[in-house]
Amino acid sequence: MNRPVYIAAYHQSEFGKLMGMTVPDIIKTSVNQVCDSIKTDPAAIDVGSVGATCTYTLNQQGLLAGLMATVPGLAGKPIESVENACASGGQAVLSVIYKLLLGQGDVGIAVGFEKMRDHEGKMDGKLIGQALGVFSHPDERPGKVYIFPHIFAEVMADYMTRNGVTERDLAHVSCVEYGNGNNNPYAQMKKIKVSLDDCANIGDRNKYIIDGLPLKTYDCSQITDGYAAIIVATEAGLTKLGVAKADCVQIAGYAQATDSLLRADRDVLKAQGAVTAMNKAYAMAGLTSADVNVAEVHDCFTVMGAIGTEVIGKASFGQGAKYWVDGKAGVDGECGINTSGGLIAKGHPVGATGVAMIGWSAWQLLGKVPPALQVKNAKAAATFNIGGPICASVCTVLKRAV
Numbered sequence: 001m002n003r004p005v006y007i008a009a010y011h012q013s014e015f016g017k018l019m020g021m022t023v024p025d026i027i028k029t030s031v032n033q034v035c036d037s038i039k040t041d042p043a044a045i046d047v048g049s050v051g052a053t054c055t056y057t058l059n060q061q062g063l064l065a066g067l068m069a070t071v072p073g074l075a076g077k078p079i080e081s082v083e084n085a086c087a088s089g090g091q092a093v094l095s096v097i098y099k100l101l102l103g104q105g106d107v108g109i110a111v112g113f114e115k116m117r118d119h120e121g122k123m124d125g126k127l128i129g130q131a132l133g134v135f136s137h138p139d140e141r142p143g144k145v146y147i148f149p150h151i152f153a154e155v156m157a158d159y160m161t162r163n164g165v166t167e168r169d170l171a172h173v174s175c176v177e178y179g180n181g182n183n184n185p186y187a188q189m190k191k192i193k194v195s196l197d198d199c200a201n202i203g204d205r206n207k208y209i210i211d212g213l214p215l216k217t218y219d220c221s222q223i224t225d226g227y228a229a230i231i232v233a234t235e236a237g238l239t240k241l242g243v244a245k246a247d248c249v250q251i252a253g254y255a256q257a258t259d260s261l262l263r264a265d266r267d268v269l270k271a272q273g274a275v276t277a278m279n280k281a282y283a284m285a286g287l288t289s290a291d292v293n294v295a296e297v298h299d300c301f302t303v304m305g306a307i308g309t310e311v312i313g314k315a316s317f318g319q320g321a322k323y324w325v326d327g328k329a330g331v332d333g334e335c336g337i338n339t340s341g342g343l344i345a346k347g348h349p350v351g352a353t354g355v356a357m358i359g360w361s362a363w364q365l366l367g368k369v370p371p372a373l374q375v376k377n378a379k380a381a382a383t384f385n386i387g388g389p390i391c392a393s394v395c396t397v398l399k400r401a402v
């Protein structure tokens with residue numbers, strides 16, 4: 001059964017520090033706030049899904065679905081917790097869509113979140129390195145302390161060598177994104193101003209993270225607390241919620257694909273699963289990359305801003321960094337990519353990220369983002385969310401509902 005599905009509502013916290021909020025508080029609050037945004041009662045929701053990654057390791061909490069079911073109106077409904085590393089949020093949205101396609105209801109909620117900092121907003125880098133490191137293959141961990149920064153530092157070095165790209169070229173990604181983040185009230189780095197030189201050169205704050213590899217502080221996404229929630233509905237669901245279709249965005253294409261967790265097994269610079277998922281999503285939407293002028297891609301590190309640009313089809317393999325250098329990814333460029341600030345400046349509350357990419361893109365298509373970040377004539381959007389070393393990919397294509 002293929003039924004059109006729409007984003008009836010989107011809500012997110014400010015990304016950064018949730019201080020004393022506990023995991024039960026976060027899940028409850030995210031459900032209630034997204035429902036409040038369209039003045040609906042959680043009882044109107046038929047199915048749910050919640051994605052997060054570090055709850056066992058950092059928060060000592062499992063069975064998140066049961067926490068969602070503590071919200072009055074949700075008990076006894078089909079709700080599941082999903083985990084696909086940093087693609088958990090995108091996976092939660094897909095999980096809800098699949099339930100709706102199976103006819104289990106007409107209204108679903110997807111929540112993604114992460115609580116990575118303590119109640120004072122501080123973080124333990126080594127502990128987080130370990131907590132995120134479990135999402136790599138054990139054979140690829142020895143000799144690495146900060147496992148993902150280390151893996152992506154190697155990916156960055158490979159990308160630069162193969163494609164003749166410089167550290168300064170990739171610094172354009174972070175420089176553009178910090179600039180966007182400065183205009184996004186939800187962004188963790190909204191107050192941090194950096195120039196291209198700050199991002200490209202070694203300085204007080206910008207240091208090499210792993211000896212002998214090119215990754216620097218400003219190439220990295222943030223350690224972030226945050227939550228994001230989407231209400232997805234069928235046409236009947238929109239009617240039930242009293243939300244006009246004209247105020248909605250259609251999730252017109254969506255797909256998921258997973259490659260081997262072993263990076264050594266494959267060419268991650270041309271990740272097969274990512275490209276397959278993106279192309280399936282375009283085909284399902286009946287659109288091509290030429291039709292989208294808004295995108296949110298998974299820039300966990302600057303090299304992924306470049307590779308993400310290639311995956312969404314805006315540049316050929318090896319040419320993604322150039323797209324940013326040439327200014328084509330800016331708000332006024334050919335396709336506004338990561339106008340939210342991306343994971344680098346908006347922040348990366350791991351489980352929330354995939355939900356937030358879709359939510360922000362929907363706001364772009366509805367003309368609801370701050371004017372300085374609004375893409376003119378926003379037509380259609382692509383999102384590309386990954387987990388692990390470009391391993392699990394969730395891609396969507398969004399367009400205004402008609």
Ligand SMILES: CC(C)(COP(=O)(O)OP(=O)(O)OC[C@H]1O[C@@H](n2cnc3c(N)ncnc32)[C@H](O)[C@@H]1OP(=O)(O)O)[C@@H](O)C(=O)NCCC(=O)NCCS
Pocket residue numbers: 086123125132148149192193194205209217220221222223300348388
């Ligand atoms: C890159 C990284 C190592 C930086 O760590 P860090 O420097 O300890 O980062 P912090 O977040 O504690 O930032 C330190 C402070 O500097 C501030 N800061 C950042 N840039 C600044 C600037 N240009 N000027 C002034 N202050 C700045 C931050 O706001 C923060 O302030 P706060 O402590 O008041 O909140 C860390 O963010 C990281 O590991 N990122 C990768 C995450 C990851 O692997 N995710 C998974 C991807 S697959």
